[in-house]
Amino acid sequence: xxxxxxxxxxxxxxxxxxxxxxxxxxxxxxxxxxxxxxxxxxxxxxxxxxxxxxxxxxxxxxxxxxxxxxxxxxxxxxxxxxxxxxxxxxxxxxxxxxxxxxxxxxxxxxxxxxxxxxxxxxxxxxxxxxxxxxxxxxxxxxxxxxxxxxxxxxxxxxxxxxxxxxxxxxxxxxxxxxxxxxxxxxxxxxxxxxxxxxxxxxxxxxxxxxxxxxxxxxxxxxxxxxxxxxxxxxxxxxxxxxxxxxxxxxxxxxxxxxxxxxxxxxxxxxxxxxxxxxxxxxxxxxxxxxxxxxxxxxxxxxxxxxxxxxxxxxxxxxxxxxxxxxxxxxxxxxxxxxxxxxxxxxxxxxxxxxxxxxxxxxxxxxxxxxxxxxxxxxxxxxxxxxx
Numbered sequence: 001x002x003x004x005x006x007x008x009x010x011x012x013x014x015x016x017x018x019x020x021x022x023x024x025x026x027x028x029x030x031x032x033x034x035x036x037x038x039x040x041x042x043x044x045x046x047x048x049x050x051x052x053x054x055x056x057x058x059x060x061x062x063x064x065x066x067x068x069x070x071x072x073x074x075x076x077x078x079x080x081x082x083x084x085x086x087x088x089x090x091x092x093x094x095x096x097x098x099x100x101x102x103x104x105x106x107x108x109x110x111x112x113x114x115x116x117x118x119x120x121x122x123x124x125x126x127x128x129x130x131x132x133x134x135x136x137x138x139x140x141x142x143x144x145x146x147x148x149x150x151x152x153x154x155x156x157x158x159x160x161x162x163x164x165x166x167x168x169x170x171x172x173x174x175x176x177x178x179x180x181x182x183x184x185x186x187x188x189x190x191x192x193x194x195x196x197x198x199x200x201x202x203x204x205x206x207x208x209x210x211x212x213x214x215x216x217x218x219x220x221x222x223x224x225x226x227x228x229x230x231x232x233x234x235x236x237x238x239x240x241x242x243x244x245x246x247x248x249x250x251x252x253x254x255x256x257x258x259x260x261x262x263x264x265x266x267x268x269x270x271x272x273x274x275x276x277x278x279x280x281x282x283x284x285x286x287x288x289x290x291x292x293x294x295x296x297x298x299x300x301x302x303x304x305x306x307x308x309x310x311x312x313x314x315x316x317x318x319x320x321x322x323x324x325x326x327x328x329x330x331x332x333x334x335x336x337x338x339x340x341x342x343x344x345x346x347x348x349x350x351x352x353x354x355x356x357x358x359x360x361x362x363x364x365x366x367x368x369x370x371x372x373x374x375x376x377x378x379x380x381x382x383x384x385x386x387x
Contacts, residue, residue, distance in 0.1 A: 006019050006020075006387055009383075010381065010385050012146070015146045019142050020140065022138070022140075023139075027102075027139075028100050029101040029103065031098075031099070031100050031134055038094075041061045048063060050090050050092060052092045053087055054096065067093055070103065072085075073086070076129055081129045082117035082119075086109050098129055098131050105151070107147040109151075114382040115386075120134060150385055154378070154381070164367060164370055164371040168364065168367040168368055181193040183315055189204070202344055204342070205303070205341070207341070207342065208340075210301050211299050213297060214260070215260070215294070215297060216233075216235075223254050225253070228254050229253075230253050230290075231253075232249070233251070233262075233290060233292055233296065234251060234296075235270055235294060237250065244310040244314055245283065245286075245307055245310065246286075259292075263300060265286060267283070267300070267301075267310065268298060268299075270332070271297045271332055274329060276321045279332040280321050281313065305354055308350035319340065323337055323339065
């Protein structure tokens with residue numbers, strides 16, 4: 001090995017010198033396969049029962065323990081072979097689990113995560129990892145002080161990622177709850193939660209009585225160019241790129257007199273999919289002059305704020321699914337959705353509700369972006385902080 005290959009690309013200040021090559025079994029306490037027998041209980045009662053560690057997680061509890069320490073664990077056989085988790089304490093370990101016992105838990109966990117133990121697995125139907133193969137794994141190691149520094153760094157990074165994931169999840173749960181509470185439930189004429197200043201019953205309307213329906217026209221691959229003259233929305237993008245409100249337009253197309261163009265306040269829905277659930281989606285497009293592709297149902301109404309309707313659909317998927325027709329391929333045409341009944345407040349309240357959900361979506365998107373950044377930082381750090 002060259003001297004350069006013994007030094008990581010990214011390193012904490014104050015640490016110098018080459019890393020030393022070692023076998024994993026020489027620098028950890030023990031590597032082996034679990035040998036516990038146990039009487040499994042699914043519940044922990046007080047401090048009397050000890051965790052039984054399986055191939056991916058705690059699988060139950062027992063009244064005694066066989067092992068004490070810090071453990072890195074993975075499945076010995078099967079699709080989870082090479083997928084790691086950690087546990088510290090008094091435990092039993094099942095015989096389908098390979099474990100590493102070590103004092104420096106964090107460093108070796110993140111090193112092995114970066115290494116990807118699945119590379120040691122052999123076999124196709126049931127991949128297998130042997131503790132003997134793992135024992136002889138060669139690695140380059142810094143001194144214990146640098147190991148601790150690296151392990152602490154990744155542990156803190158994972159804590160930040162976990163916090164962001166929880167915030168993102170809570171915001172998603174809040175949105176789901178508010179979609180249920182800010183629209184009237186079945187049989188009701190007012191919502192459970194309402195903004196201050198709004199009162200009175202919402203008026204039930206049949207969509208076909210307050211809207212007109214039209215369809216987009218097919219856009220061929222030849223129409224799509226990087227330097228095209230017109231922005232467009234294509235059928236597939238309603239599933240892959242857009243949520244309830246279309247904010248960024250992705251495609252360009254050459255202009256054609258036969259194309260269908262959007263109007264302000266348009267509601268776009270897909271007209272075919274392989275599942276009924278896929279059709280229970282709507283996107284609000286607030287820009288006129290956009291080319292609309294085929295298999296897009298366009299709903300236009302002067303009584304409905306398009307953003308309000310798209311959030312209504314998000315919270316009332318079951319009502320839309322009931323209108324879907326087809327068996328192998330499912331469809332939602334104008335003749336189907338014109339029979340949708342919904343309760344509508346005045347436009348000012350529609351706008352207030354739509355604005356609330358847009359702000360919530362913005363917060364969800366910000367959390368998602370921050371989460372992606374942290375995960376990218378972790379990925380880059382794993383690649384650069386180990387030899």
